[in-house]
Amino acid sequence: xxxxxxxxxxxxxxxxxxxxxxxxDVTIEVGASETLAILGENGAGKSTLMNILSGLYKxxxxxxxxxxxxxxxxxxxxxxxxxxGMVHQxxxxxxxxxxxxxxxxxxxxxxxxxxHRKAAALVRDLSARFGLxxxxxxxxxxxxxxxxxxxxxxKALYRSARILILDEPTAVLTPQETRELxxxxxxxxxxxxxxxxxxxxxxxxxxxxDRIVVxxxxxxxxxxxxxGATNADLATMMxxxxxxxxxxxxxxxxxxxxxxxxxxxxxxxRGAVAVDxxxxxxxxxxxxxxxxxxxxxxxxxxxxxxxxxxxxxxSVRLLGRECLGxxxxxxxxxxxxxxxxxxxxxxxxxxxxxxxxxxxxxYDRPPYAHGPWLDLAAIARGARFRVDRFDVxxxxxxxxxxxxxxxxxxxxxxxxxxxxxxxxxxxxxPTRGVDVGAIEFIHLSIARQRDAGSAVLLISASLDEILAxxxxxxxxxxxxxxGIVPRAEANVEMLGLMMAGTPLEQARAAAPVAPAPTDAFVxxx
Amino acid sequence: MIGGMPTVPxxxxxxxxxxxxxxxxxxxxxxxxLIPLLALFTSLVFCALMLLIxxxxxxxxxxxxxxxALTGQSAFANTLVQTTPYILLGLAVAIGFKGALFNxxxxxxxxxxxxxxxxxxxxxxxxxxxxxxxxxxxxGSLVGALYATIAGxxxxxxxxxxxxxxxxxxxxxxxxxxxxxxxxxxxxxxxxIQQSYYVNPGAQLPIIWxxxxxxxxxxxxxxxxxxxxxxxxxxxxxxxxxxxxxxPMAARSAGISIRRVTIWVMAVSGALSGLAGAIQITGLQxxxxxxxxxxFGFDAIAVAIIGAGNPIGIVLAAVLLGALRNGATTMEAxxxxxGPFVSVIEATILFFVAAPIVIRWIYLRWRRxxxx
Numbered sequence: 001x002x003x004x005x006x007x008x009x010x011x012x013x014x015x016x017x018x019x020x021x022x023x024x025d026v027t028i029e030v031g032a033s034e035t036l037a038i039l040g041e042n043g044a045g046k047s048t049l050m051n052i053l054s055g056l057y058k059x060x061x062x063x064x065x066x067x068x069x070x071x072x073x074x075x076x077x078x079x080x081x082x083x084x085g086m087v088h089q090x091x092x093x094x095x096x097x098x099x100x101x102x103x104x105x106x107x108x109x110x111x112x113x114x115x116h117r118k119a120a121a122l123v124r125d126l127s128a129r130f131g132l133x134x135x136x137x138x139x140x141x142x143x144x145x146x147x148x149x150x151x152x153x154x155k156a157l158y159r160s161a162r163i164l165i166l167d168e169p170t171a172v173l174t175p176q177e178t179r180e181l182x183x184x185x186x187x188x189x190x191x192x193x194x195x196x197x198x199x200x201x202x203x204x205x206x207x208x209x210d211r212i213v214v215x216x217x218x219x220x221x222x223x224x225x226x227x228g229a230t231n232a233d234l235a236t237m238m239x240x241x242x243x244x245x246x247x248x249x250x251x252x253x254x255x256x257x258x259x260x261x262x263x264x265x266x267x268x269x270r271g272a273v274a275v276d277x278x279x280x281x282x283x284x285x286x287x288x289x290x291x292x293x294x295x296x297x298x299x300x301x302x303x304x305x306x307x308x309x310x311x312x313x314x315s316v317r318l319l320g321r322e323c324l325g326x327x328x329x330x331x332x333x334x335x336x337x338x339x340x341x342x343x344x345x346x347x348x349x350x351x352x353x354x355x356x357x358x359x360x361x362x363y364d365r366p367p368y369a370h371g372p373w374l375d376l377a378a379i380a381r382g383a384r385f386r387v388d389r390f391d392v393x394x395x396x397x398x399x400x401x402x403x404x405x406x407x408x409x410x411x412x413x414x415x416x417x418x419x420x421x422x423x424x425x426x427x428x429x430p431t432r433g434v435d436v437g438a439i440e441f442i443h444l445s446i447a448r449q450r451d452a453g454s455a456v457l458l459i460s461a462s463l464d465e466i467l468a469x470x471x472x473x474x475x476x477x478x479x480x481x482x483g484i485v486p487r488a489e490a491n492v493e494m495l496g497l498m499m500a501g502t503p504l505e506q507a508r509a510a511a512p513v514a515p516a517p518t519d520a521f522v523x524x525x
Numbered sequence: 526m527i528g529g530m531p532t533v534p535x536x537x538x539x540x541x542x543x544x545x546x547x548x549x550x551x552x553x554x555x556x557x558x559l560i561p562l563l564a565l566f567t568s569l570v571f572c573a574l575m576l577l578i579x580x581x582x583x584x585x586x587x588x589x590x591x592x593x594a595l596t597g598q599s600a601f602a603n604t605l606v607q608t609t610p611y612i613l614l615g616l617a618v619a620i621g622f623k624g625a626l627f628n629x630x631x632x633x634x635x636x637x638x639x640x641x642x643x644x645x646x647x648x649x650x651x652x653x654x655x656x657x658x659x660x661x662x663x664x665g666s667l668v669g670a671l672y673a674t675i676a677g678x679x680x681x682x683x684x685x686x687x688x689x690x691x692x693x694x695x696x697x698x699x700x701x702x703x704x705x706x707x708x709x710x711x712x713x714x715x716x717x718i719q720q721s722y723y724v725n726p727g728a729q730l731p732i733i734w735x736x737x738x739x740x741x742x743x744x745x746x747x748x749x750x751x752x753x754x755x756x757x758x759x760x761x762x763x764x765x766x767x768x769x770x771x772x773p774m775a776a777r778s779a780g781i782s783i784r785r786v787t788i789w790v791m792a793v794s795g796a797l798s799g800l801a802g803a804i805q806i807t808g809l810q811x812x813x814x815x816x817x818x819x820x821f822g823f824d825a826i827a828v829a830i831i832g833a834g835n836p837i838g839i840v841l842a843a844v845l846l847g848a849l850r851n852g853a854t855t856m857e858a859x860x861x862x863x864g865p866f867v868s869v870i871e872a873t874i875l876f877f878v879a880a881p882i883v884i885r886w887i888y889l890r891w892r893r894x895x896x897x
Binding site (some may be wrong): 306348 | 585615759761762763765767771773774775776777778780781782
């Protein structure tokens with residue numbers, strides 16, 4: 001580190017919030033042209049640290065040095081002025097505005113009147129240069145999560161950042177796109193830029209970064225060059241105890257057909273075709289994983305299967321009974337349980353207590369209600385039992401759900417859905433934004449559900465998760481099923497090609513089936 | 526469905542009692558009580574400043590307000606009389622809020638409830654008084670419920686926003702009064718005065734404080750406040766209502782029918798407003814004049830917000846507003862400020878309650894400055 005000049009140094013940074021020490025005497029350095037990865041669970045303090053760097057918080061103690069000179073960052077404008085550009089994990093876009101408008105926001109070309117044509121041209125140029133395809137005139141509100149991510153990246157590049165902070169950028173990219181992003185990152189760092197890369201994905205972190213810093217409970221607990229680090233070591237440092245990286249599950253013995261989807265057509269909110277003639281089946285005691293980059297119709301598929309979106313045509317049969325057109329209530333009674341991809345919007349009521357959330361689907365039947373009267377004691381009792389069984393960390397069951405961490409909120413949703421008798425479990429992005437310890441648990445729960453006889457449909461943008469859990473894998477692209485393969489015949493290359501639109505036969509030919517890679521999986525999704 | 530779950534080895538729990546979750550939860554509870562009180566205090570100070578600037582003595586004004594509202598048997602009783610409709614209408618608006626609906630039509634539902642009560646109270650004669658009264662109150666509630674359901678159905682069927690439909694229905698109700706009650710109308714009384722016929726003596730609520738106009742309606746209103754609590758927090762219907770109000774998408778995914786909840790909550794809200802109108806007729810006025818509604822329904826929105834949607838808060842807020850209204854006349858006579866000044870006080874309270882950020886900014890800044 002002594003050879004290369006230090007571009008950025010955070011010295012003894014401490015930040016306190018009421019009741020929690022978010023950053024505890026953190027000292028980190030990044031050299032010019034260096035890519036530094038910061039690893040850590042949710043709540044480890046990495047996001048707080050990055051928010052301090054990008055000007056959203058002020059540290060209580062410590063200082064920041066850019067190119068060796070101490071700087072004060074009073075707000076995001078200062079950060080940008082010092083060349084610090086951040087791509088946040090939770091996007092900071094204005095949904096009703098277009099892609100171009102969001103990118104130029106705050107630094108609009110033109111004088112009094114914004115030069116929209118120039119803006120669009122600038123965006124197209126940046127898109128082309130960095131290989132991040134975007135339509136400058138598309139409305140951000142209409143874009144999928146994956147495309148919104150891209151807008152954020154281009155936004156930072158537009159502001160000529162010299163220190164680029166990427167917070168979980170690959171969560172929504174295919175393996176090929178991730179590789180392209182890495183190529184871009186290497187180009188940027190070769191040109192002298194420093195990159196701070198925050199991720200849960202151990203393989204990626206080891207591949208792209210020069211050095212890795214691990215944080216836990218607000219402190220830096222370890223630092224290692226990327227070369228020579230192993231996943232096991234990193235995971236252990238992150239969590240503080242040895243982590244099970246492989247999902248133990250029984251051998252697959254699929255039973256009768258439970259879910260049969262045939263030629264399903266669904267339109268999205270804009271009226272465009274989202275699911276385009278999709279067909280597949282899921283059997284009992286089988287985990288069918290649908291892989292695919294976010295935004296290829298998975299959300300619409302999930303909504304159709306749970307009754308909140310109307311399909312155009314096609315059929316969905318659960319144990320022979322047609323599901324399309326039925327209300328969510330009926331589908332729940334028929335035995336569909338769902339861990340939704342967007343837990344804040346569809347999975348839980350943030351201002352309800354943990355106990356209330358746990359009875360969200362069955363509050364009106366015994367033992368939780370007798371006639372019109374709620375049995376609060378029974379609800380609390382059931383909640384305490386489930387909270388314990390599913391390891392939901394909460395001060396007590398009357399705490400409002402929104403005060404829980406993301407991982408615990410998700411475990412709460414899992415607890416609710418897996419405590420019911422169900423024929424089909426639909427798990428959509430079940431570990432997105434969830435910390436390592438919770439991921440382990442949720443995967444175990446899903447695997448147990450399968451072993452106990454349920455059919456499981458897993459929809460995930462994380463290829464690692466799909467490979468770790470599924471018995472059969474299908475890949476969705478632009479609303480169609482590119483191909484369906486048994487797990488034993490799948491590998492990352494092949495699936496990645498299908499995720500980008502290559503049909504099965506070509507993908508198989510291009511990526512000869514190798515013995516399945518290890519199921520090493522520790523990510524934040 | 527799951528076999529024996531392996532217990533995950535307990536990691537040193539970061540969710541101990543001093544966890545950010547618990548601390549934030551405790552803070553939120555404190556804030557709920559503190560904000561309205563600070564809002565009240567701040568608005569009194571603010572209005573005092575305004576009085577000073579316009580050359581009045583705020584102490585005289587506030588004293589007159591206090592005297593007129595609360596001192597003496599007659600004043601206090603009159604305050605409580607004013608409070609009664611505020612409680613019911615406040616509950617009506619609040620229950621709408623619980624379902625994320627803005628029932629601005631409490632005023633109109635109040636009016637049609639009164640119309641119903643006058644009609645029902647005039648209908649029969651000779652039956653035992655208690656039956657007549659109950660009949661009038663039931664009719665008033667039912668009419669109010671049906672009237673509000675119109676807006677509910679329109680919303681469910683066509684998406685028409687309830688703010689617009691209920692405001693329009695307010696006008697319809699007001700004009701209905703004129704049509705029915707003015708000279709030549711179906712419910713006109715006698716002579717030239719623009720008012721309806723009287724309800725029969727039997728259909729009148731008993732006085733509970735002899736020598737004052739305070740009638741049993743107050744007791745009914747308080748009972749409704751208790752009923753509101755039970756309905757919203759102890760029944761399955763209330764659970765659905767709160768879920769839909771807080772996160773309709775999650776509620777729908779969990780199988781709750783947003784349409785059914787919308788229609789029912791409008792009905793209940795309308796019933797409470799209609800009951801308020803019916804009580805005003807059977808307890809206080811015994812006749813329906815034109816014009817009738819005096820803006821109670823709109824003040825009720827303030828009551829619901831200041832009361833933060835919980836029954837005790839609403840009762841207290843109703844007493845507060847009732848006191849202000851009652852004290853206004855004394856204030857006018859003694860301190861020379863025109864009566865509507867209480868509306869200014871009311872409005873500033875509402876402003877500070879609805880903008881807790883402002884309160885927090887004022888007082889937290891002050892606190893942080895002291896700690897620095």
